[in-house]
Amino acid sequence: MIPMSWYLIFSAALFAIGLYGVMARRNAIAILMSVELLLNAVNINLVTFWRYRTPDRSVGLAWAVFVLAVAAAEAAVGLALIISVYRNRDSVIAEELDLLRN
Amino acid sequence: MDFQPPIINLLIVAPLLITMGAGLFLMLLNIFCKRDGVYYWLTLAAIAAALVQNVAMWGHEYGTFIARGSYPMVVSDNFSVFLNSILLLSGIGTLLISRNYLHRTKLERPEFYMLMLFSLSGMMMMGMANDLILVFVALELLSIPLYIMAGLAVSRDDSKESAMKYFLLGAFSSGIFVYGIALIYGATGATALPAVYAVLEAGSPLAMAGTAFLMVGFAFKIGAVPFHMWTPDVYEGAPTVVTAFMSVGAKVAGFAALLRVFTVALPAMSDAWMGALALIAALTLIIGNVVALMQTNIKRMLGYSSIAHAGYLLIGVAAAGQHSEAVGSVLLYMLAYLFTTMGAFGVVIALEHKLGEGIMLEDYKGLAKRNPWLSAAMLVFMLSLTGVPPTGGFSGKFYIFRSAVEANLWWLAIIAIMTSVVSGYYYLRVVFYMYMFDGDRTEPVYAGTALKTGLLIALVGTLWLGFFPAGWFELAYKAVIGTTQLLAGG
Numbered sequence: 086m087i088p089m090s091w092y093l094i095f096s097a098a099l100f101a102i103g104l105y106g107v108m109a110r111r112n113a114i115a116i117l118m119s120v121e122l123l124l125n126a127v128n129i130n131l132v133t134f135w136r137y138r139t140p141d142r143s144v145g146l147a148w149a150v151f152v153l154a155v156a157a158a159e160a161a162v163g164l165a166l167i168i169s170v171y172r173n174r175d176s177v178i179a180e181e182l183d184l185l186r187n
Numbered sequence: 188m189d190f191q192p193p194i195i196n197l198l199i200v201a202p203l204l205i206t207m208g209a210g211l212f213l214m215l216l217n218i219f220c221k222r223d224g225v226y227y228w229l230t231l232a233a234i235a236a237a238l239v240q241n242v243a244m245w246g247h248e249y250g251t252f253i254a255r256g257s258y259p260m261v262v263s264d265n266f267s268v269f270l271n272s273i274l275l276l277s278g279i280g281t282l283l284i285s286r287n288y289l290h291r292t293k294l295e296r297p298e299f300y301m302l303m304l305f306s307l308s309g310m311m312m313m314g315m316a317n318d319l320i321l322v323f324v325a326l327e328l329l330s331i332p333l334y335i336m337a338g339l340a341v342s343r344d345d346s347k348e349s350a351m352k353y354f355l356l357g358a359f360s361s362g363i364f365v366y367g368i369a370l371i372y373g374a375t376g377a378t379a380l381p382a383v384y385a386v387l388e389a390g391s392p393l394a395m396a397g398t399a400f401l402m403v404g405f406a407f408k409i410g411a412v413p414f415h416m417w418t419p420d421v422y423e424g425a426p427t428v429v430t431a432f433m434s435v436g437a438k439v440a441g442f443a444a445l446l447r448v449f450t451v452a453l454p455a456m457s458d459a460w461m462g463a464l465a466l467i468a469a470l471t472l473i474i475g476n477v478v479a480l481m482q483t484n485i486k487r488m489l490g491y492s493s494i495a496h497a498g499y500l501l502i503g504v505a506a507a508g509q510h511s512e513a514v515g516s517v518l519l520y521m522l523a524y525l526f527t528t529m530g531a532f533g534v535v536i537a538l539e540h541k542l543g544e545g546i547m548l549e550d551y552k553g554l555a556k557r558n559p560w561l562s563a564a565m566l567v568f569m570l571s572l573t574g575v576p577p578t579g580g581f582s583g584k585f586y587i588f589r590s591a592v593e594a595n596l597w598w599l600a601i602i603a604i605m606t607s608v609v610s611g612y613y614y615l616r617v618v619f620y621m622y623m624f625d626g627d628r629t630e631p632v633y634a635g636t637a638l639k640t641g642l643l644i645a646l647v648g649t650l651w652l653g654f655f656p657a658g659w660f661e662l663a664y665k666a667v668i669g670t671t672q673l674l675a676g677g
Contacts, residue, residue: 093373100366103362107355107359113351113355116355116359117355117358120355120358120359120362123359123362123363123366124362124365126366127362127365127366127369130366130369130370130373131369131372133373134369134372134373134376138372138373138376139376144320144372144377144378145372147320148320148372148378151320151323151324152323152365155323155324155327155361158327158331159327159331159354159358159361162331162334162335162354163334163354163355163358166334166335166338166347166350166351166354167351169338169341169347170344170347170348170350170351173344173347174344174348179355182348182351182352184344184345184348184424
């Protein structure tokens, strides 16, 4: 059986990529994609921990479904907001949206 | 393997069901009814009903959604009742000060009321959640409607921009938050807060990392340095009523979950998180108060001020790692913060004659002559935000500082007192503008009956807390979370 740490390292790597994406990318859509990566890293973690730590109780699995549902809701709202900004401003680049600055 | 249904008592979550049900009902009603007044009154009635039901649960400890051999998912104790009352009052306050504003800015749409009710349900769930999964779901339920509400003024670019910024940073922070929860689940194999407490060993690296991630997620939600960058932008861009709602609601709910998770589930690691929270509190106090000095937009100024107040509240949370009475001081502070902030935003709304206009400090010149009552109210709120006796802000700060000293956080109390003095400069500058200048403004001041009622309640609350804090502190002290009780169910 593959040791648990492999999955955890994979998930941590995914999380780090997502983190980097949120910090470094300027396009709002790309940032949203990076956030989804974060949530997927969480799901991998949850399922791994479920399989290796508490295989007799389905907490981790049920939880992963919750995270999926929340991610879907977030994406729906987020894309709508991004589209509505794009309609007025013709841009979704974070740096060009600077009305709110002191 | 036979299925055992969980023990469910819906009465315990009745306040949640009322607000959420009312939100769903309004969505249905939206198909038939286009009259705005109906939504306002129904929302007000629903929140009032939830408040009555909520207060009726004072003094009891209930748990519900109990799976066999497990802990309850949702609990209701004095702590959650106290916080839910603050949250529901903030809902009522928002409605009162929004009545005329939404109408004259043409923002009055049923969506506002529905989203507010949904968000309110999520906020209440934050204080009642006894399971990490539920904390996450509640966090999202409170946040997602708020993202939309921030962008409610679709005709204005700054509102939409603030909604997008709030969304991106909020989604990012909840990603970090849930990663932290996953790590704690990995370290303990449990998600119920008392179960985590029972299994957790101090010094487990996985749990340590999880706690750090949790802390980052919470710091984002409550607007603590160094994760505060969204706060001023969103406060400035969002319609002012939404700003008022989230400055109280989102912050109180964030602290509710922070307190419950950290004091119930993670006391084994209190050495670690106490120090970290104290450090965050110090940074938040200094940066929030210093940057607020430079603001000329009153909404932005209140944004930085809300960051600073998160700092004061965090002192109490850090002290709660030592002795649980500190939770009482946090609760009292939140009550004072509710009345004061709602009142201050009420005045800001009265002066905002057009969407996004009348919110600069300049616009407050000579207000004392134009409208003496409104400026007198603003004077009280500004004094309370500074922490001058005899106002609620002073009582709140007094108990917070006392609990900091009792927890041997002397250095933090000294920083807090010094930054309070600094904060006097920017709060009292508003007063200075109102009373010392002759203004040439001719724009009308919109103070309708609803807004006046709201301001009156806020004023009475602020002064009552200021003159007679002892009784309120007794009450808040009774709402301190009991030691990790709530036994496993059948």
